[in-house]
Amino acid sequence: MKIVVLLLLIAIGSVLFHLASPWYWTPIASNWEYIDHTITITFWITGVVFTLIVLFVAYCVYRYRYKPGQQAHYEPENRKLEGWLTLVTAIGVIAMLAPGLIVWHQFITVPKDASAFEVVGQQWQWSYRYPGKDGKLGAADNKHITDDNPLGLIAEDPNGKDDVIIQGDDLKLPLGRPVKVLMRSIDVLHDFYVPEFRSKMDMIPGMVTYFWFTPTRTGTFDVLCAELCGQGHAYMRSKVVVVPAEEFHAWLDRQPTFAQLRQNEAAKIRQAAK
Incomplete structure (x- = not known):
């Protein structure tokens, strides 16, 4: 149970630290608010994934903790689960990379009047x-x-x-x-x-x-x-x-x-x- 409580504290503490942190960006002074938006999207995606993983690990530690007489079930592979994990991971990676690629294109496309x-x-x-x-x-x-x-x-x-x-x-x-x-x-x-x-x-x-x-x-x-x-x-x-x-x-x-x-x-x- 101590490990479960510790994992829950890590998940909750990480979210609260990000929301209440005094260390953040300096006030912007250029047209690149798109970069701020891209970083914010990345923070939300990685933050949600991190929190879900920690909570899932906490659930597994609690749900499948040792009990006398309980035997683990061995399942070498699960194609359905692997397919969902691959799909969700691909969507997350695309969601993080796509905004950055769009901003990068803008970043190096110099206006003619510059x-x-x-x-x-x-x-x-x-x-x-x-x-x-x-x-x-x-x-x-x-x-x-x-x-x-x-x-x-x-x-x-x-x-x-x-x-x-x-x-x-x-x-x-x-x-x-x-x-x-x-x-x-x-x-x-x-x-x-x-x-x-x-x-x-x-x-x-x-x-x-x-x-x-x-x-x-x-x-x-x-x-x-x-x-x-x-x-x-x-x-x-x-x-x-x-x-x-x-x-x-x-x-x-x-x-x-x-x-x-x-x-x-x-x-x-x-x-x-x-």
Whole structure:
């Protein structure tokens, strides 16, 4: 009986903990409420199955407990029971996977009017790059990384000369405008993650990964690395600041371009050589 009571307490306690738990999602700040819905569906399906299994085990322990003179019935197989279990399991798996596949398709189908920016991860800091007046990001390659070109932009590409590079500062985004996030890693696996945006993606060396979202409220949010990337992983943090579109564009216009940064760096080298 002790085991039965313990199993009942586990089932009831798990449900109450989930319903009354103070640890839940941060308030959403993007268009990806679909991800919240998908996770909720998964919680309900797995929670119901878990509770039913625990209660069934408790019932079996009580119903078929040891009694003097009682002999167990041996039944090697039951095709009807196996068929029902297979069907119910398949329905449960489909119910969990289908919403995720639908959301994933939306997650990587970028709207035509989305503007793009780049996130570059390296141990242990974030860098950002915006397109300039031409609206195009220049080509980049890790082989071109130098002290005066920390993100490896290809200098011969005219599209990159007016790109805006942000290092050691906040990422700023316009409110209510869809943005495509292009992600690149310089060294090891990283993962760009803003909990309030519900969107994240691994950053794989040698590849450019992407997703999109639309910021839906202004504010300052933490940027985290969601992939264990070395000793300084916990300190790989930044901020993303969502501001009205007019304020964002005014801020972006004040930032130096890649060409200007290289000119300033060259001037410093010439000055030091004198």
